[in-house]
Amino acid sequence: MPPVDRSAHASCTGIVLAAGAGTRYGKPKALAENGAWLRSAITALRDGGCDPVIVALGATGPDPAPLGLPDGTEWRWVADWATGLAATVRAGLRAATETGTRYVAFLPVDIPDIGPDVVARVLAAxxxxxxxxxxxxxxxxxxxxxxxENKHWEAISASASGDSGAGSYLGGRQDMVCVTCDDLATGTDRDFPEVGAR
Structure with a gap:
């Protein structure tokens, strides 16, 4: 009888990267469309297999109440968010370490067409x-x-700097599994408001 692959059920913390000021967008993207993007990201991670889901907050302030986070959603205040994405990534990794999960899934708040099916596919890979x-x-x-996976977290935290989050570490990896998701979403981040949007 072959050994059971327990990694197929290993837990994953979902981190919504929502600390930025959204300078090009005109306001923090956590507030975009009355919080619809934020709720969408939370749902994508939660329904895609992440537990817990934690929102990394910054430019919107340390009080999550105005965001109307769904019940059961955790959050962390990234006090040094303005120094760049690296601060938010490190805060997310610290939060994931606290939960004791084996994996972390990062999802920026500004890719609203990412759904649970994309998250589940990448997590399985x-x-x-x-x-x-x-x-x-x-x-x-x-x-x-x-x-x-958690075996990479310390190195990522050490290498992250300024607006380079996990990219400086992951960019040099030849063992990254690339998961094609063209059939599920566009994966396009939204940097500017749509013409005519309020």
Whole structure:
């Protein structure tokens, strides 16, 4: 009888990267469309297999009440969010360490068409790989979510700097599993409001 692959059921913390000021968008993207993007990201991670789901907050302030987070959603205040994405990634990894999960899935708040099916596909790929690394790819372009096993977290925290979050570490990895998700979403991040949007 073959050994049971327990990694297929290993737990994953979902981190919504929502600390930025959204300068090009005109306001923090956590507030976009009255919080619809934020709720969508939370749902994608939760229904895609992540538990818990934690929102990393920054520019919106340390009080999550105005955001109307869904019940059961945790949050962390990233006090140094303005220093760049690296601060938010490190805060997310610390939060994941506290939960004791084996994997973390990062999803920025500004990719509203990412659904649970994308998260589940990428998470399954990470769990079944030797590297414990997987990311969504859309039309041959690396995207999100990115799922990372805990054996990489310390190195990522050490290498992250400024606006380079996990990218400086992951970019040099040849063992990243690229998961094509063109059939599920566009994976396009929204940097600017739509014409005519309020």
């Amino acid at each position: 990470a769990r079944s790989s030797q590297s414990g690394l997987a990311r969504a790819v859309f039309h041959n372009t690396p995207g999100h979510p990115v799922v990372i």
